[in-house]
Amino acid sequence: MARPTPDSGGTPNSFGTVDPFGTADLRAATLQTWRSSHTRMAEDAAAERELSDIGYRGRLLTELAANAADAAVEGDGCLSIACDGTILRFANTGVPLTRDGVESLTALRVSPKASLGGQTVGHFGVGFRSTAFADRVTVASTSGSIEFDRQRSAAEIGSDDVPAQRLAWPSDAVPPTGFTTQVAVDAGSAAAALYAGFAEQVPDLLLELPALRRIDVGEESFERRTDGDRVDIVRNGETLARWLVARAGSTSWMVPTRAHGAGGIVPLDDDVLRSPTATAVHLSLPARVITNLPLTPDRRDVHPDADVASAAAGYTDLVALAPTDQKHHLIPRPTLPAGRTAARLHEQILADLRVARWAPTVGGDALAPERVWVLPGLPDGLGSVLADVLDPLAHPDLSHPAGAAALVRSGARQIGLADLADELSAVDREPSWWRSVYAELAVLVQTGDDAAELGALPIPRADGRTHRGARGLFVLDELVHATDRVQPPNWLPLVHPDAYDPLLDRLGLEHCGVADALADPALRAAIDTADSHDELSAAVLDLIVLGDLDDAPGLGALELRADDGDDWPADELLLPDAPLRAVLVADSPFGSLDQSVVDRYGPKALRALGVGWGFAVVHDDLATGPDHDLPDEEQWWETHEVPPETVDAVRDLDLVDPNRWRDALALLADDATAPLLAAGYTRWWLRRYAEIDATPLRNLRSVDDTRFAGLFDTADDVPAAASALLVGGIDETCGPDDTDDAQSWLDRLGDPDRTVAPGVAARAHAALVAAVGSGRVDVAALDPIDRARTLAGTVTDTPIIVDRPWWASGVPADRAVLSGPTVDAADAAVLAEILDADLASHVCRGGPVGDGVVADADSAEIVALAATTGRILTGRVVVHRPLTVAVVVEGDQDEHRFDVPHWVDGAGTVHVSVGR
Template sequence: MIDPFGADALRAATLLAWTSSPTRLREDAATESDLVRGGYRDRVLTELAQNAADAAARAGVLGRLDVRLDVDGLHVANVGAPLDESGVQAMSALRVSGKTEGVGRFGVGFTAVLAIGDEVEVRSVSGSVAFSASRTRAELDRAGLAAPESGIPVLRLVWPTDAVPAPGFDTEVVIAPRDGVDLPAVVAAMREEAVDLLLELPALHSIRIGDAEFARTGTDLGRGLTEVAVGDRVWWQFTAPSARWLVPVSDGSVRPVDGDVLRAPTRTDEELSLPALVVASADLQPDRRRIMPGAAIAHLADGYAEFVAALPESERTALVPLPGFASGAVDEQLRESVLRELVDHAWLPGVDGECLRPRDAAVLPGLTTELAELLTDAVPGLVAPDLSGQSDARALAAVGVHRIGLARLAELLAGQDRAPSWWGRLYEALTPLVVDALAVEELAAIPVPLADGRTVTGPRTVVLGEGLGGAGVDWVRLVHPSAAHPLLARLGATAVHALDVLSDPALRDRIDALWDGDGDADALADAVLPLVAGVSTGPLPGWLGGLPLPDRFGELQAADELLLPDAPLADVLVSESPFGTVADRIVDVHGAEALRALGVGWGFAVLRAELPTGPDHDLDDESDWWATLSDDPEVLVAVRDLDLVDPDRWPTALTLLASDPETAALLADRAGYTAWWLRRHARVDAVPLSSLRSPDDPTFEGLLDPLDHPDADAVSGALAADRIESTATAEALLDGLADANRAPAPAVIARTHRLLAEATASGVLDLEALSPPARVRTISGVVVDAADAMVLDRPWLASVIPADRLVVGDLTSAGALADLLDVPLAAEAVHGEVLGVGRVGDWGREPDAVLASVTSGRPLPAGAVVLHDDLTVRLSGARDGDVAVPWWVDDSGRTHVDVRRIDAGVAGAG
């Protein structure tokens, strides 16, 4: 029989290796069994298709794969480069591959065939070989070798055969099914895989399975896109530098994928939540199911933005990964890389026809074609109307496209030098977008051209038709006739309400002029305050608080720098507070409510800033608080003027803060500026709030005093938390632990030590700012010199060290606690030598140990144990002498147990 691949020599060498080392036989059997049952389960067609694709690529032909059932089993045939000697060696080695290119380089994928049967032939035009469980077993018998328990290693022994592949094919794999294998079901499952394999393996052109044939066609669509079709299913494909991307298409529209896996190039077990299929080369584990730990995959996203840019404009956002939970670490990394790629590259269509980078783009929801034509050179980076609908909003937000809305549009239009007729056409184009009251509010600052040639901000400050006057309100404006439009009426131009007039920028100019000595302050106050009293909806502009009003001494001060008579805030401020008191006559004429609405103080004022970008709001220590944030807040809401509170009046100030719902809400926000500032600066009875606890929080009971205040629950966000957030809190706790006059419970002591250790290990604490305490608290509650204490880090030492010397937290973080306290670890201070020999046993063979595990519910330790009738340890170091102990672990790691206290050994060692 012809043996072109040296099969006989390979077989003889393997048998010699097995005979010389039966262990090698068992290893080969176990390896093959693991591969069949593990990594290569259910991958028969995938592995054979990969081999077929490689063969076609090497031969430079269109790959064809044919799967059919015959009387002798399953036949899988392909065209391409035939079997060669390195291929035979790879199949029979289980460890190497003859491939230098393509997929399947690990030489073990062929084991997938054993899931169907263990009598396998590989027929090729260059020669054929066979693998056989029965023949291998016979060889083992002749060699006097026992079959391994894990089974016969079928693919290690290879025989030459004279069989030839089916006509028209270069190689054919024939698998005789073992008993119990349902070949029709196997073939049916393969039909489900065929389409995916044609997408994954471009070297394969067609796959026939039984009477069903699957063929792939491709059509160049331009811009790097290829339309790939298999039967009636269609995908658009884009080949990027490191990956191929495909998205299903139906009726000319993309249909984003709803969950898939990484294909590298065939399907792995790495689940993905990307909207497109990705086929790429990646470093995989030998079974090709998982990415190798640490493998680089971020580069696979390179070129994804070009893929998206190649799609029709209206389809592009469909391929943006939407926010959601990642399916795993690989998915998370790929999603982040894809999003970075999309954020940093141009693919969004702009109204000017150019592609935009999302970071440079802005979207106006509901943008129409008519409005886009007007805004082309007025709003930079504006996204085209096709992607400005609600269905695209989440995708655009995911890549950071700035959503400008109508309010932002009004800001961007400020300063535009346009003819009045252009503004009239703009109002017409904006009309479909003004669908509710919110839209009306957002356009409150849109520019309006006046008849006198000026352009002013805000329709609410203009009138259509006749001008307005009287009662000192003389700052209204008339719209130019060419710009007059019904939209302005909807925005408030024809119905002048108090808030409209008070929001006019001209009024702000009047106020500013008063501070420059230009104008009559009393007259303006008499005009403004009645309007303020008539405002029933909407907040007043913040700058209106700058209206000059006389104080009790007749001096002018800004309204928001004045307090009402008898204002409770005055009772808690320092004597040198900059606040004055508004003149009584102003209160008598205009009323307290109007003055409070204007900004004259009663209680604490609240600052609110939308989308702040830095610590520039004149808040005390604002820069230090800002440094604690990971991101800029969307809205900054903070109590003002906390630094003006008299240090001796904080109990009253806390009551005032808690009594106002607006400020009370800020006290509960631990991360907010208000609670942060109070923890840092506010003191009650000279004790910082950060060193006081909520009365209903037992975390540090006995170490930190509870806040003795009727509103303690309301200010909980300004008190110590149930964890250690700062070095100051840690210092207070260390002082409490060292204070012999305090009597915390042992559970509190241990919990506090654990939290201190965790804060130390996580870097929360600044150890350079903390001095090691001279005295520490032991688990018994006794305060001792640090030099006389030790930190418990081994459980068996607890039985030999007096509780009055033992500092206990958590064993896993004992080292961090020892560093913080500058106290030695118990294992460093105490050493023990087990006396006596004892009897070596096994936990699982000791009835008393098993009984103790069952009755206590604790896990039974594994491995060996040394049993002693009387377990005694000779101690040295911090304590000397012989001590009877229930259990011990010696320096070599062996566990010793007193047979009378085996339950203690189970509890400790388990």
């Protein structure tokens, strides 16, 4: 429809000056009433002034818009407003003026609304008195026109104090084209000010009066556009305001929304009840209500008998329509209501909100708040995870602090972390689901108190059970990061690896590694008590593989499948291709591991467990006695004055085939056992009991060790790592191990069939003396010695032990025996005890032949001699050229003469030879 243009004058209607509404009869009746009662006119004038000046003051546009809405009985009504000097013109579409309407206008207190089905809001009713301030008002309609004129009324009655709108006259005015009715109000000087305020009122009127679709104010056009639950107020094609609307019968609840951007709602701070147009009743609610409650005659208050609670209908629907994260804005705050009406409406709204299904939950359904749980701060992710198990839990978008508080005001149950943990106790889900719960829950755990609240949080264990709380549980780090499926150990209370999240650390979970898990005493106990080791061995071997361990000590009792079909302890099995098998005796007690076990776990893991490949090692950090099932262990233990604190030893050495010791030593030289060859039980046992060509290793020497050449035979093909087992293998302990070994040394030294150089003999004697000094050799336990190795390299049965350096040249070489490379009186005495032989200083007598020449020790000749020989000479020195001594051995009547480099006689005089 084209926008109409108000016609200030109009053209004569089809009635001309005919009075279509019978205004003459109406005037006559009114005048008759006034004349019959001296007070009636004054009463009517007072009533009109009261309605105009008090009841409907300032409601000009509101009441005329309401009349226009009543006229638009089929909706889609339009109202056009214009200002023509002092004349305000209000033109509307819809039903034209009727005789009943005219009678209502002149009757002052009567409205014809009942005849229109009770759905009208102001069709020429009492509200028309909002125009009574004007001296002249014209109502032009397509059905006829009337006017009210204060001056004509005064002239008719002969009094200035006359009601302006009790006497109506016919008018020849017509409404503008496109409109059915126009009300022209002569507002005088107030016209411009009134007109200026109309545009501001129009947006509210378009909301309050749905029968009006458009209102024009001069050149500005306002329109209401409805799209489902959204209503836009548009000005000149641009959206001026947008409202979210919920309708319930004759009541509508609405809240402004942002017309652009995110489109969130904008709750009201204060508004008035509208029934349907604005009253003076303040509500202090965040939303606007437009309803149809009975009002007082001035339309400013609710009638005392009105059912105020009925106006709450639809409020919960509005809350349901609001975005989830903004619903809390529409929950009335616990403030003091503005009055009786506001209090009653506030009370009913809260009651409805408690039972209406408007609160969205994580499960997707909207529930009544009294059935909802709210966890303040619920993260989106946690809400998504819990959606299928805790349906009553409020949606995260409504669980922020303000939203949670609003829900609680509406009857929801607020829960904390402890409550959440309890609610989850009956949930049965996969471990990975629980990990998602923990990951999303972590953001809520900010303090120690928060963590304490989750002390009963369900946590799936690796063994399939559920544990309440993280304390007392462990996480196996390698298991968490494993890419392949690994059977978790059941001897530890482990969190399932798929359920682990760092939050559990903050709740008391403890970490352990594969080595820790395998060292736990509970595993040993499980091995001892389990009827079958199938699952246990699978878990242990999985962990060894997972940890890439080289050793898992103490687990050798774990049983594995052997190639004979039986289960054997791991440390009693050998790998099918174990090189150890080739060096053991034929009847060794070892079984052979089934190849399928090797194929599944690999040789490295099985060797770490204790399955034999090479020689196995016993390790005990807290040794308390010889209880490690090692051959001859008690004997080794007795060699220690202080018992050893630790035991690291190669086991099963007694099972080696005596003819395979060369191959066995090659195995022992492997990285795992090579360090044990240098000390401890392993070295002790091998030196005594391992033999090559029927000779103990301690009586053999390496090919490149010539220190005892001739005294000991060489051991060919012995790996370098095993050389410590041979004679002289370790310099610090070079020499016999014990008395038995010393006996062997002495026998070899006295063997005339052996060619032993004098230097070798001297070193051997020194080693014997050192062994006695260290306590390794008990001289009293040695068998008597028949023969000894001399300085001449020969064997004699009458040895003389050289106990003074000068006797080395003064005793016959075929009888002289040295206690070491250098002569030491104390060492000589020990060797004499070992050999049961005499000392040279005891059985030999001798001295220089000739007097010689006495020289000063500080003379050039003596100083040069000392420098050359390395002997420091002091005091009195006798020089001989040469120095010859005569020696007589006790029991030998022959005198022996020897040229010697120096001599010390019985008086302590030093004699030296300086050449001829």
